[in-house]
Amino acid sequence: MKMNRKNTAFLFLITIFLMVGNISCSDGNDPEPEPIATVDPEPDPAPNPDPEPDPTPNANFPLSDQDNAGNWVLNTQVSDEFNGAVLDETKWQIQGKDGIYKSNFIGRAPSQFSTENAIVEDNKLKILTKWEPNFAFSTTPQNGVAYENITTAAVISKTLFLYGYMEIRSKAANAEITSSFWTTGPGAGSSIPNKSELDMFEMFGGHKTNQDWKKRLKVNMISWEPNNDYYSPSGNGPAYTRNVQAENNTADDFHVYGFEWTAEYIKVYIDGELHPNGTFLKSEVTNNGADPDRWVTDVAYWIWFDSETFPWLGLPEASDLASPAEYQIDYIRVWQQN
Structure with missing residues (x-):
């Protein structure tokens, strides 16, 4: 039977439709869809296992032993923060006050101690050195040297103690005079027969020419007993002496100086660190x-x-003391072990 043109065109369209449908139908092997990219959230920060230490030292213990491994206990009778308006004279004697001079020591000529030169100001003990040619100086020379022109001061504890850890935060005077932290014992005629001296430091922070002296802590052990082989009537013969050199000029800023004193050793600390040359063994x-x-x-x-003045190291002149030179002590703390 002969088909007309309309039927032929219709069959052609049906065939094309079926072919396209067969191609587009899924055979179950279609590729997996591409995953959508995502961003992982930031993890919580891990805790810091080593937090920054508290920059403020614990004043209850030595700076070099903040964990108090030494079991130190503060001796309040020889410790002071100097926070009052005046010096606590229940603890401290101003040399020369009421005419009393311990060891009959009025100062190292040409300087002489004045009770007016020890003051508490700005929460610090200040030992002043002044140019005062009109001061009522002693007319009796010391070893041939006249007392004149220069006044200084001394402050002494009223309580004795034996062994412990002494800590002082201080700044040396910027002049050719000493800034000293030292000790003496009663000696002959007392229940403590051996008269001796331990100089934790003698500083000369304002030396004009010797840079080493500006950084020096001169540590001395001195005997004042005539039967000691190292006794010197003139006071110039320490039984033992050593220079401990700081990193900084002692008159430039405050630093913490610690001294551990025992029967078998003495150790010197600066800003909480044992000085490399600061261990003195008895042996x-x-x-x-x-x-x-x-x-x-x-x-x-x-x-x-x-x-004190040390004439052999140089003397301050009037121009150097146009304003008083100040040896400043922020605090003294003494601990002992139970």
Whole structure:
């Protein structure tokens, strides 16, 4: 039977439709759809296992032993923050007050102690050195040197103590005079027969020419007993001496100086660190006991703060003391072990 043109066209369209449908139908093997990219959230920060330490030291313990491994207990009788309006004279004697001079020491000529030169100001003990040519100086020379022109001061503890950890935060005077932290004992005629001296430091922070002296802590052990081999009537013969050099000029800023004093050793700390040259062993100083007179620091002591002239190291002039030179002590803390 002969098909007309309309039927032929219709069959052609049906065939095309079926072919396209067959191609487009899924055979179950279509590729997986592409995943949508996502961003993982930031994880919570891990806790810091080593938090920054508290920058404020614990004043209850030595700066070098903030964990108090040494079991230190503060001795309040020889400790002071100097926060009052005036010096606490239940603890401290101003040398020369009421005419009383411990050891009959009025100062190292040409300087002489004045009771007006020890003050508490700005929460600090200040030992002043002044140019005062009109001061009522002693007319009796010291070893041939006249007392004149320069006044200083000394402050001494009223309580003795034996062994412990002494800590002082201080700034040396910027002049050719000493800034000293030292001790003496009662000596002959007392229940403490051995009269000796331990100088934790003698500083000379304002030396005009010697840069080493500006950074120096001169540590001395001195005997004042005539039967000691190292006794010197003139006071120029320490049983043992050593220079401990700080990193900074002692008159430039405040620093913390610590001194651990025991029967077998003395250790010197600066800003909480044991100084590399700061360990004094009794065995070393005495050559393992062969020279026992060198170790004289086994008796109870009073604490001294003072300034003195050392003529052999230079003397301040009037222009140097147009304003008083100040040896400043922020605090003194003494701990002992139970």
